[in-house]
Amino acid sequence: MTASDNSNAVTANAAEGQGELMARPGRFREFWSYFSENTGAVIGLVVFLTFILIAAFADVLAPHSPTEQFRQALLQPPAWQEGGTSEFLLGTDAIGRDLLSRLIHGARYSFFIGVIVVVIAAGSGVFIGLVAGFARGWVDTLIMRLMDILLAFPSLLLALVMVAILGPSLVNAMIAIAIVLQPHYVRLTRAAVLQELPKDYVTSARVVGASRFRLMFVTVLPNCMAPIIVQAALSFSTAILDAAALGFLGLGAQPPTPEWGTMLADSREFVLRAWWVVTFPGLAILINVLAINLMGDGLRDALDPKLKRS
Amino acid sequence: MDNTLIEARGLSRHYDVSNGFFGGTATVKALSNASFTLQAGRTLAVVGESGCGKSTLARVVTMIEKPSSGELTLDGHHIRSDEPLTDAQQAELRASVQIVFQDPFGSLNPRQTIGRILEEPVLINRPDVTKAQREQQAREMLAMVGLRPEHYDRYPHMFSGGQRQRIAVARALMLEPRILVLDEPVSALDLSIQSQILNLLVELQERLNLAYLFISHDLSVVRHMADDVMVMYLGRVVEKGAASEVFDAPRHPYTRALLSATPVADPTREQTRIRLEGELPSPLNPPAGCAFNPRCWKAEERCRQSAPELDEQEAHPVACYFPL
Numbered sequence: 207m208t209a210s211d212n213s214n215a216v217t218a219n220a221a222e223g224q225g226e227l228m229a230r231p232g233r234f235r236e237f238w239s240y241f242s243e244n245t246g247a248v249i250g251l252v253v254f255l256t257f258i259l260i261a262a263f264a265d266v267l268a269p270h271s272p273t274e275q276f277r278q279a280l281l282q283p284p285a286w287q288e289g290g291t292s293e294f295l296l297g298t299d300a301i302g303r304d305l306l307s308r309l310i311h312g313a314r315y316s317f318f319i320g321v322i323v324v325v326i327a328a329g330s331g332v333f334i335g336l337v338a339g340f341a342r343g344w345v346d347t348l349i350m351r352l353m354d355i356l357l358a359f360p361s362l363l364l365a366l367v368m369v370a371i372l373g374p375s376l377v378n379a380m381i382a383i384a385i386v387l388q389p390h391y392v393r394l395t396r397a398a399v400l401q402e403l404p405k406d407y408v409t410s411a412r413v414v415g416a417s418r419f420r421l422m423f424v425t426v427l428p429n430c431m432a433p434i435i436v437q438a439a440l441s442f443s444t445a446i447l448d449a450a451a452l453g454f455l456g457l458g459a460q461p462p463t464p465e466w467g468t469m470l471a472d473s474r475e476f477v478l479r480a481w482w483v484v485t486f487p488g489l490a491i492l493i494n495v496l497a498i499n500l501m502g503d504g505l506r507d508a509l510d511p512k513l514k515r516s
Numbered sequence: 517m518d519n520t521l522i523e524a525r526g527l528s529r530h531y532d533v534s535n536g537f538f539g540g541t542a543t544v545k546a547l548s549n550a551s552f553t554l555q556a557g558r559t560l561a562v563v564g565e566s567g568c569g570k571s572t573l574a575r576v577v578t579m580i581e582k583p584s585s586g587e588l589t590l591d592g593h594h595i596r597s598d599e600p601l602t603d604a605q606q607a608e609l610r611a612s613v614q615i616v617f618q619d620p621f622g623s624l625n626p627r628q629t630i631g632r633i634l635e636e637p638v639l640i641n642r643p644d645v646t647k648a649q650r651e652q653q654a655r656e657m658l659a660m661v662g663l664r665p666e667h668y669d670r671y672p673h674m675f676s677g678g679q680r681q682r683i684a685v686a687r688a689l690m691l692e693p694r695i696l697v698l699d700e701p702v703s704a705l706d707l708s709i710q711s712q713i714l715n716l717l718v719e720l721q722e723r724l725n726l727a728y729l730f731i732s733h734d735l736s737v738v739r740h741m742a743d744d745v746m747v748m749y750l751g752r753v754v755e756k757g758a759a760s761e762v763f764d765a766p767r768h769p770y771t772r773a774l775l776s777a778t779p780v781a782d783p784t785r786e787q788t789r790i791r792l793e794g795e796l797p798s799p800l801n802p803p804a805g806c807a808f809n810p811r812c813w814k815a816e817e818r819c820r821q822s823a824p825e826l827d828e829q830e831a832h833p834v835a836c837y838f839p840l
Contacts, residue, residue: 407623410615410687411636413580413615414637414641429626
């Protein structure tokens with residue numbers, strides 16, 4: 207039960223005397239009122255939505271193909287600088303590809319990575335956490351110690367090792383990142399399950415004979431979702447960042463994929479001669495991750511009962 | 517006429533508690549050697565202070581926990597501590613025994629609508645009932661416990677404590693049980709709401725001929741509800757009998773002390789309150805002899821040597837060497 211439920215129960219109690227219940231704003235409206243108080247979170251959300259739109263309409267928005275090479279315009283500076291043209295707004299890279307088009311298409315990869323990694327990590331993590339929380343005993347101990355071992359490694363190093371084993375590619379990098387992120391979900395879910403299990407509504411479901419499967423997914427899981435949603439939002443940005451890092455190290459997406467981290471890696475050697483080839487992909491990663499983190503913080507403030515006022 | 521729904525003989529529930537790493541295990545006798553019967557349409561109240569085993573009894577009777585020893589017959593089904601029930605037996609028993617919990621804020625799933633909460637027992641236990649029939653049953657049940665049909669689609673947090681407890685009662689009745697275990701059903705509610713819920717319970721009992729196992733520490737509520745009373749102290753039954761007899765002529769010193777602690781709304785009546793010294797002893801380390809002897813003003817050497825037994829043959833039995 208969240209604090210909002212409690213506070214509403216209090217209003218309900220107050221209304222009991224009149225025999226009529228006060229109308230209560232919907233769950234979403236209440237969530238939004240908390241969320242919108244946080245300016246940073248709203249800005250984050252707007253930026254995030256913009257990125258999603260850009261990713262969705264990349265084909266329409268991008269002026270050129272992300273892989274087309276313009277041999278007459280190698281390392282051309284952005285339009286506002288001397289030597290730049292309006293044809294290539296943000297300039298071109300070392301083999302004459304339009305930077306703006308590559309960034310726009312790169313947004314697709316970032317969201318693709320974020321979504322897939324979070325789905326794999328959250329899906330498996332929540333399931334394993336539920337099993338650990340319900341099973342207790344040696345199963346619980348075994349799972350949690352395994353997760354502790356996974357958490358003991360520096361996450362990027364572990365991802366590196368896994369990519370080294372699986373072979374460098376974007377899909378393998380995503381699998382590796384998902385495995386690295388998944389212990390957080392396991393811990394979070396298990397903790398939430400242990401908090402919910404002793405409550406009477408779970409016992410009540412047991413008394414009417416709910417199967418273990420039903421108890422896990424229908425009775426308990428919906429009550430554990432708030433911290434998991436927050437974690438999902440925050441690990442979305444971690445996934446993008448880690449994928450970019452792996453891409454930069456040459457172990458993630460392979461050229462000519464316009465993935466932001468890979469773009470950074472490709473243009474390393476031109477840092478001094480052509481500032482734009484590293485700055486723009488770097489900025490794209492920075493803004494994206496910052497926006498998602500701001501949004502995630504706002505989500506946490508709005509969903510975590512412990513941080514709520516009243 | 518035999519409409520006995522619960523028959524318990526020597527019912528016990530022990531827990532093994534680990535005493536830290538080096539301490540080994542200790543046994544907590546949360547419930548020992550309880551015997552009682554309950555007939556359809558009657559209310560057996562179980563009273564005692566916190567930690568006396570009331571809730572353990574409720575959990576054993578509703579099969580949330582298995583008895584450690586003793587025999588329990590529920591609605592014709594024998595439950596023994598040594599042989600587990602088959603799934604089919606459990607399903608049948610679920611339909612005949614249901615429970616209402618103390619805290620109406622914890623006993624309803626906050627993420628389910630009232631309709632789903634009410635329909636869940638039917639959905640699980642009667643898979644052949646169609647969706648429309650389930651909904652109809654739930655709506656009828658809402659009306660029966662005094663709620664309005666529009667409450668069907670709402671969530672538990674939209675209700676007050678009293679309304680929630682009505683919903684909890686409605687859910688417990690969905691499988692048409694014959695026995696309802698009420699684990700302090702009103703102690704979490706406001707006084708004015710308490711009487712509404714109690715009246716609802718009395719009304720439902722008359723209408724459906726239910727047997728209530730009513731667990732409470734509030735003696736004024738028990739006096740209102742109970743036909744029979746069972747007084748427990750530290751996991752043992754110390755006195756048992758018809759409500760009028762236990763209330764008017766308590767025989768166990770502990771019962772007497774409990775009764776003297778209930779406030780009476782009569783300023784002219786002389787207060788003869790018995791103050792009990794000390795705390796409830798730890799169930800991990802109960803005193804030798806009668807469990808009540810350290811706090812009893814009538815205790816003598818004999819009480820510290822051996823524990824008195826309850827004579828089941830008597831009409832108003834008491835576990836005391838020096839009954840009042």
